[in-house]
Amino acid sequence: MSLxxxxxxxWAxxxxxxxVLRIPFERKAKRQRVADARHRNLREMILLSISTLGLGIIPAIYAATGFPRFASYPPTVLQVVAGVVVFAGSLLLFWRTHRQLGKYWSVTLEIKDKHELITSGVYQKVRHPMYSAFFLWGxxxxxxxxxxxxxxxxxxxxxxxxxxxxxxxxxxxxxAFGAEYDAYARRTRRVIPGIY
Known part of the structure; x- marks a missing residue:
């Protein structure tokens, strides 16, 4: 097998x-009543489609066909090993984030009924560790x-x-959370601990 x-x-x-990691969490989240889903709109669907295009469709076409060949270059062993390690880290963070959010997780921007602000575990240093996981995937x-x-x-x-x-x-x-969220935002970063 070639490198x-x-x-x-x-990658596949x-x-x-x-x-597969997402399936059980998606099922659990669907059973929860949504209190605020005003952000479930055309703009959100377009943004999700753009993300899917970049993380799924374009790379799948390349992986299956090699298209576009003119933009290809030979990989190195170090590059591929680093890619596997980073993807594994992404999946671990992705799983931990889903596990911690539990019933409050959703694909689109939603506030669930009796939603609680999660600020511990992977949420202790960054407000959006799931986004961190997606950037690692990228x-x-x-x-x-x-x-x-x-x-x-x-x-x-x-x-x-x-x-x-x-x-x-x-x-x-x-x-949804007022001063509690403001205080949380002041002591954390968005996606990279201590940086951004």
């Missing part, structure tokens, strides 16, 4: 693992898929979702 084939398989295993994709379009597509696609969504999400949390 490129291994890298593509590793990571994506499938992400989906970084792993850039390392595992040696193509100047398919590789960084995840960071670009998810980055667009993040920067157009995070302010609205934080405003929604502020409205």
């Amino acid at each position: 490129l084939t291994f890298a593509k398989i590793a 295993v990571g994506v499938v693992s992400w989906y 970084l792993a994709q850039a390392l595992l898929l040696p193509n100047f379009i398919a590789g960084p597509a995840g960071l670009i696609g998810f980055g667009i979702l993040f920067f157009f969504r995070v302010g609205r999400e934080e405003q929604m949390m502020r409205e």
Whole structure:
């Protein structure tokens, strides 16, 4: 098996693992009553589609067909090993975030009935560890898929979702939790502990 084939398989295993990890949490979250879903709109669906394009569709086309070939380059062993390690870290953080959020998790911006603000565990240092996990996934994709379009597509696609969504999400949390959220925001960073 070539290094490129291994890298593509590793990326695909990571994506499938992400989906499998999410299934039980998605089922649990669907059973919860939603108190505030005003952000479930066309803008949100467009942002989710852009993220899916970058983290799923474009890299899947490349992994399956090699298209676009002109943007490809040979991978290195170090690059692929780093990609596998980063993807594993992303999946671990993703699982821990889902586990901690439990019934309060949702794909779109929602406040559940009797929603509590989670500030411990992985939420102790960053307010959006799930976004941190997605950025790590994007970084792993850039390392595992040696193509100047398919590789960084995840960071670009998810980055667009993040920067157009995070302010609205934080405003929604502020409205729901008031001073408690403001105090939490002052002592934490968004996605990188101690930095941003």
